[in-house]
Amino acid sequence: MRSSQKNQDEIFWYQGTLHHVFDGGWMWVIPFNNHQRSTNPICSVGVNFDSRRFPKTNLSAEKEFQNFLTKFPDIAIQFEDAKPIRNWVSTGRLQYSSSSCRGERFFLLPHAAGFVDALYSFGLVNTCTIIVPLAARIMKAIGSNNYTKEHFADLENLQQKLFDYNDNLVNCSYIAFSDYNLWDAWRRIWILGSSMRQWKAGVQKSLKINAGKAKELSTLDFEKNLDYLTPSFEGLGDRFFSEATAIVEKFQQSQLSANEAAQKIMSAIEVIDFLPPNYLGLADVANKDLDVASEFGSAEQKRFLFLILLRLGMLVSVLEP
Incomplete structure (x- = not known):
């Protein structure tokens, strides 16, 4: 390559x-x-x-x-020439989830609270997504002496959204593996979600929160923007991911053929209005190789990133020195 x-x-x-x-x-x-x-x-x-x-x-x-x-x-x-150096290991079902990730004076981070599949390696990403707003909330809890479960309810809701997104993404991937064209279409949904997540992670990074800045953490207002930390397009294409998921599930239920499902997903990508036209060439079925680095450097991407952040009301944080 x-x-x-x-x-x-x-x-x-x-x-x-x-x-x-x-x-x-x-x-x-x-x-x-x-x-x-x-x-x-x-x-x-x-x-x-x-x-x-x-x-x-x-x-x-x-x-x-x-x-x-x-x-x-x-x-x-x-x-052909591989040799095992450790004992072979076989497991049963890997998926698990806790009924709740919050309690009196504790909060379970993603890998402790639940696991879906290693397919997209979301464990560390999800943990980093949660830990910054959680740290801010803990600082506020210290200031108000409020460690009740209710004080962390919306963070649990955010974490559950991350699990649900991963669950749907992985489930539809396993379904799509059975047909090349459907998998080729569905992987583009994953790429879109990854792009959204990278942009949103960039917003967090722009806050320049370093270890020890307790005062800054305690004053940050994440409450209005928690939904925007998920990769499933909240605030952009509100129903895009759920509709794409439904298409793949209809194929699983024999309500659509694989080609019909693939075409519907490609059509949905083609008409999205929250990203540049044919973003990363994802709407072009003939485009199998995606050069993300070159696209992100273009003026068009920067212009749309500005508009998206403006739409999300997050520019104040980005432009902060």
Whole structure:
């Protein structure tokens, strides 16, 4: 892959985190020896199956993995010389969630409160999304001596929205894995959500909150903007993500064919009004490779970012010195 950045060398496809997707699951391959100065020859490998499609068997983890490679000889090539260095591990269902993440003088951060799937690696991102407004709320609680559960109710609501978004995104991904065109369309929904999240994270960063600024944390007013910290387009395209999710679920329920569902998603992307026309080329079905770095640097992207922040009422924070 040729980098768009002049100061970066070309990289091979296997040097980064690699996902193999298949009907009913996905596999990760994460090399730690992906550069010349690496001293770690190890590679992290795991396979996630949709338990509804592939119920857990009594086979050993090693045998189950070998059976998987037998079904996918193109993937098996990558493991011809691989040797396990640790014991094989097989688990049951990974998903879990707490009935509530808040209590008297405690608040569970995302990975402690619930987990959906590692597919999009949302754990650290969700934690960072929650921790800044939570820190601000804790500082206010100290000032008012109010540590009641009610004082943190809206933060729990925000965290639940993050879980719900991840749940829907992953569920529709597993469904879409069964058809290339549908998956190609749905992954564009994920890219849009990631872009929204990056922009919103940039707004948080612009506040320049550093460790120890207790006074600044205690005065920040996150209450009006908590919804904007989610990646599911609140305040922009309010129903866009839920409508796209419904399209994929209709395919699962045999109410739409895979091609019909893919076309509807592409049509929805084409007419969105909260981003530049054909943003990142996502509305062009022939465009399979997305060069995010070059697009973000364009004047058009900066202009629309300004308009979006203005629409969200967040420019005051961005322009603060």
